Amino acid sequence: MAANSGFKLNHLLIFACLIGIASAQLSTKFYDKTCPKAVKIITKAVDDAVSNETRMGASLLRLHFHDCFVQGCDASVLLDDTENFTGEKNSFPNANSLRGFEVIDNIKSQLEKSCPGVVSCADILAIAASESVGALGGLRWNVALGRRDSITASLSESNSDLPAPFLDLSGLITAFSNKGFTTEEMVTLSGAHTIGQVKCRFFRDRIYNETNIDISYAKAMQAACPFESGDENLSPFDSKTAATFDNAYYQNLVKLKGLVHSDQQLFVNGSGETDSQVSRYSRNMGRFKKDFSDAMLKMSILNPLTGSDGQIRTNCHFINA
Numbered sequence: 001m002a003a004n005s006g007f008k009l010n011h012l013l014i015f016a017c018l019i020g021i022a023s024a025q026l027s028t029k030f031y032d033k034t035c036p037k038a039v040k041i042i043t044k045a046v047d048d049a050v051s052n053e054t055r056m057g058a059s060l061l062r063l064h065f066h067d068c069f070v071q072g073c074d075a076s077v078l079l080d081d082t083e084n085f086t087g088e089k090n091s092f093p094n095a096n097s098l099r100g101f102e103v104i105d106n107i108k109s110q111l112e113k114s115c116p117g118v119v120s121c122a123d124i125l126a127i128a129a130s131e132s133v134g135a136l137g138g139l140r141w142n143v144a145l146g147r148r149d150s151i152t153a154s155l156s157e158s159n160s161d162l163p164a165p166f167l168d169l170s171g172l173i174t175a176f177s178n179k180g181f182t183t184e185e186m187v188t189l190s191g192a193h194t195i196g197q198v199k200c201r202f203f204r205d206r207i208y209n210e211t212n213i214d215i216s217y218a219k220a221m222q223a224a225c226p227f228e229s230g231d232e233n234l235s236p237f238d239s240k241t242a243a244t245f246d247n248a249y250y251q252n253l254v255k256l257k258g259l260v261h262s263d264q265q266l267f268v269n270g271s272g273e274t275d276s277q278v279s280r281y282s283r284n285m286g287r288f289k290k291d292f293s294d295a296m297l298k299m300s301i302l303n304p305l306t307g308s309d310g311q312i313r314t315n316c317h318f319i320n321a
């Protein structure tokens with residue numbers, strides 16, 4: 001009798017726990033008990049990687065973006081292709097372009113030593129993005145934790161849902177509105193291009209064929225991006241302060257010095273739909289940094305897997321066996 005009610009009580013407790021876990025929301029305290037050092041380990045490794053190579057901050061921010069826009073922030077972007085599985089790494093926006101994977105791997109292996117099987121790859125990406133922006137002079141956002149990792153990826157969604165650099169304003173607005181973002185938030189998030197680099201093949205059309213570009217700027221960029229070669233040559237989006245998270249991106253747009261077609265779409269001639277917001281950010285860095293951090297917080301909670309959905313991958317490249 002006593003044994004039987006103990007058995008029932010156990011079942012009740014297990015049941016209650018499962019419900020509790022299933023309804024768990026993301027929380028900044030998620031790892032406080034299970035892996036108290038998690039956030040410190042991640043931010044320290046990101047700070048080290050960014051001080052070794054400032055561009056890594058840009059690369060880690062982009063990784064989180066490319067994760068969240070495809071199936072939500074579930075680390076799907078980190079899955080490798082295998083003979084049984086197709087990942088997102090070979091999509092048009094990602095192939096030969098996304099970087100920073102080894103920084104995530106290094107963090108993951110440290111975490112697996114401290115608290116095996118506890119911290120998700122998706123949460124690593126989320127903290128790394130915020131810490132990268134902070135390390136380069138922007139505002140960190142309050143990253144809530146508890147995302148779990150997907151057991152699937154979508155090459156086709158990666159191709160269709162990530163915005164392409166040849167999009168016009170209306171295409172950019174649609175791509176972001178499909179993920180729940182306003183036009184204003186799209187303009188804000190595009191300011192990420194105040195850091196990092198871009199390959200010649202993504203801006204050649206603009207510097208040779210477009211007319212809404214500052215002539216001396218186009219000439220200077222042509223020197224770095226030949227008409228018929230150098231597809232993979234890199235140039236900073238923002239030639240003056242590529243390693244600082246400032247508002248120079250918008251100051252460049254106002255001067256028609258946006259490097260990629262999609263960037264310059266945000267500012268036409270002073271009377272375009274999004275021109276006034278670009279002008280405002282070009283004059284008010286504080287406003288941009290605050291809006292960016294708010295919009296990233298929103299991006300970071302796109303469709304997370306929680307509770308018992310997904311898994312905590314042991315190796316970010318592969319689903320657990």
Ligand code: HEM
Nearest residue numbers: 058059062065097163164165189192196197198199202262
């Ligand atoms: C608005 C639509 C966007 C388009 C069309 C776009 C397109 C691109 C392209 C073509 C590159 C260069 C890739 C290469 O040369 O290999 C790039 C780089 C980058 N993008 Fe975007 N992007 C957009 C929005 C965003 C957003 C919302 C973020 C983050 C919040 C972001 C963050 C970055 C960063 C930081 C880099 C530089 C990465 C590095 O240096 O490794 N982009 N983007």
Ligand SMILES: *[C@@H]1O[C@H](CO)[C@@H](O)[C@H](O)[C@H]1NC(C)=O
Nearest residue numbers: 048049050051052053054103
């Ligand atoms: C530092 O950055 C360089 C590229 O600038 C890279 O080759 C190297 O692996 C990095 N070292 C560490 C320890 O991250």
Ligand SMILES: *[C@@H]1O[C@H](CO)[C@@H](O)[C@H](O)[C@H]1NC(C)=O
Nearest residue numbers: 081082083084085318319321
């Ligand atoms: C692919 O699936 C087969 C059959 O289930 C399995 O034996 C093999 O190890 C898998 N390969 C990889 C790389 O996971």
Ligand SMILES: *[C@@H]1O[C@H](CO)[C@@H](O)[C@H](O)[C@H]1NC(C)=O
Nearest residue numbers: 204205206207208209227228
């Ligand atoms: C520029 O436009 C011309 C005419 O449309 C086209 O033939 C050429 O390939 C374009 N050049 C570049 C670099 O995009």
Ligand SMILES: *[C@@H]1O[C@H](CO)[C@@H](O)[C@H](O)[C@H]1NC(C)=O
Nearest residue numbers: 267268269270271272273275
């Ligand atoms: C500015 O560009 C917009 C959109 O392309 C156009 O409708 C408008 O006529 C232009 N205004 C001026 C003053 O050039």
